[in-house]
Amino acid sequence: MDLATIDAWNTGALDTMADSLSKRVTTVSEVDEALRTASRLPGWYSEGADSARQLYTLTADDLRDEAAVLGAARQLAVETSAAVNHLKVRLAGLRAQAAGASMTIHNDGSVTAVPTPDREDDEAREGLRKSLETAAKALITQAADVDGDAARVFDAIRDGKITSDGAATVDDAMKAGADQGGLTALEPPKDKTPYEVKAYWDALSPEQQAELLRDRPELLGNVDGIPSAVRHEANVAQLNPVLKQLEDRRDQLKEQIKLWGLFSNEDAELEQVEKKIDDVKKLQELIGTDEWSPDNPLGRMLLVMDMFSAEQGKAAVALGNPDDADRVSVTTPGLDTNIRNSFGSMLGESAALRDETLDELRNAGRGNEKVSTISWLDFEPPDKDSSRPFGVPWLEVAQQDRASDGATDLANFYRAIDATSTKDDPHIVALGHSYGSLTQGLALQDSGGHPVDEAVFYGSPGFEANDEPELGLKDGNGYVMMGTSDFIESFGGVGPNGPAPTDTKLEQLDVRSRTTADGVEREGAYIHSDYPRNGQNGELRVSGYLMARILAGLSPE
The missing domain is CATH 3.40.50.1820 (Alpha/Beta hydrolase fold, catalytic domain)
Incomplete structure (x- = not known):
């Protein structure tokens, strides 16, 4: 994976694919509804009618599994298009910034600078060069993850692992498939500088950023390099869950102390947990008064x-x-x-x-x-x-x-x-x-x-x-x-x-x-x-x- 791959990706083809799949899902839904109507066969009660109803049930199951596959493939196309478009825009911006500073971004993400006679700005130029290189390499990492997600979903479709999961309707089956077909957002890198973390964050599409903040706020709140507004929202979202976790631990320790008595390890931990409960409540009060x-x-x-x-x-x-x-x-x-x-x-x-x-x-x-x-x-x-x-x-x-x-x-x-x-x-x-x-x-x-x-x-x-x-x-x-x-x-x-x-x-x-x-x-x-x-x-x-x-x-x- 390199920057040339990002250049070569055709998001127009992905959008066309998503549109075609949407139409196919509509067709499957219409067929399902037609069969559902036919299966009722009002006024027809016979062995033949029972066979028709059984055939509908089998056909409907097949349609829902197909809808799940279509939903997964469509979701993958939509999310991949958004992610790739974001990568292309970010890359274009980095290249424009590099060109303005007489620098070149190479396909492997490395950045070289044309020497300048003015030695006074050498330190600033080197800082910019490193920043551009960090950002470019983050785009490559993100592109590789997008590509890996696509391969994962296509493999699941090929191996018959995308199913309707017992959905009652075609629409529900399509939603179940969509849940199995989306991209997964990379978690923040560990043991990296804040500059590398910021480059990672900027490489994620807005949809992936929102997904992480919504579903995994505990991964973001205390990470240096994540934008402050995101850290704030993530930490505020964690206040109640953390308080509940501490209160559950307090209650558990109290029960243990009843069994083992005071002056135990549990007693010392209980004192710490109770103080932390007070800490969280104080933060809720302090932030809530002027958030x-x-x-x-x-x-x-x-x-x-x-x-x-x-x-x-x-x-x-x-x-x-x-x-x-x-x-x-x-x-x-x-x-x-x-x-x-x-x-x-x-x-x-x-x-x-x-x-x-x-x-x-x-x-x-x-x-x-x-x-x-x-x-x-x-x-x-x-x-x-x-x-x-x-x-x-x-x-x-x-x-x-x-x-x-x-x-x-x-x-x-x-x-x-x-x-x-x-x-x-x-x-x-x-x-x-x-x-x-x-x-x-x-x-x-x-x-x-x-x-x-x-x-x-x-x-x-x-x-x-x-x-x-x-x-x-x-x-x-x-x-x-x-x-x-x-x-x-x-x-x-x-x-x-x-x-x-x-x-x-x-x-x-x-x-x-x-x-x-x-x-x-x-x-x-x-x-x-x-x-x-x-x-x-x-x-x-x-x-x-x-x-x-x-x-x-x-x-x-």
Whole structure:
């Protein structure tokens, strides 16, 4: 299979085939109805009449099996035509994009670029070349799957495996056949980059995308590279089924505990399951109060909902669609953050940051720019409710295992923002608080690279770096904020997390009380929890204002 095969496929012939089959199905239906009428033979009661009725029954069975085969073949033709047309349109678009950049897409999906004398854009051109190549090869993979599905259906027809499945009418038999004759959508590829996943998604026809979202939402909701609107819809669709699964497990564990008593493995699991039930209910409440939709573009999007991979429930919620945003922030929280107790206040802080950023953009004459702020809890920060070790979070703050576990996923999440964005180069800002700043720092040093433009570490115990280049950032694009009464400062440079943040070469921001450049009197950030919160006067503290300025692409002042 290669791109030349996609070029050669004749969708017109498939459409003709589908039309012919539709006419044949109509004929079979008419014959069935005629025989049905004749079989009633009103007023004729004899041995001959009984034989006629038996003959109708046998003929009707044959007609329904034929209708099933016709239904399968027609459905295959219709769906294959749609899928191939989609592949052809996508391929034409990729070729036009390649030609505009002096590149060539070859039949095996590889892409070559004509050398240019301007060396400054080499990195950007190489990025485009790789993107085109990834997309072209995804089309080949999808074409091979379509071809394989066609062979599967034709083999089933040839081997007599397409049946009416006991359908009572020809129409029902045709529907039964159609169910056996359609294409099957490829599942998202595993262990691939978000860019490869996005290319896979784009290669699917809209009908196949809709089928996956409708029938297999659990495959899409937490996959980096799937568009945000799809992830949101998939995760919202899973809230009730996941809650039911957890409640069933809770009831099962309670029955087991009745038999075996407390202090068993079941008792420990029950505690975790009950917390996750609370987590799901909290997400239902938080998303339901202001759910994102095309009619509510500033609403909440559930980008991650994971209740099974770890001890604690995990989630990520965006305010506004990051795929359409010019500016995106991702906040990673620290100690004692979980969905059921503190995620609501985190979303409130995220909303305040977005509102302030939009204000700064309007004041700068750039009110047309869109902003999305994301609260990312797709990892397990140390938590007093944790059973590792013995529910004492401070024993874990000095360790990096939770941060390291989360860093790989966070780096991938950043790449997903870039992969699914409709903007050429969205401005992405990493915000890390407390233990979450360590997770951020490790994510920005991931070997796969990242698209983050700026990073802010506040109330940080350290982030394993001394300057911006170590974090994959340009000089001057990394910032540290430390309140004068923040106890965490005494840990800097003492633990295993690299140099003290206030001793690094990153930009050190003053977060003391003052009237900021916009003329607003703001309280400073002093204690560990102050940074993203409003002061007593209802205004964001200096620290929150500075984060908004950075997210807006303005100098912090």
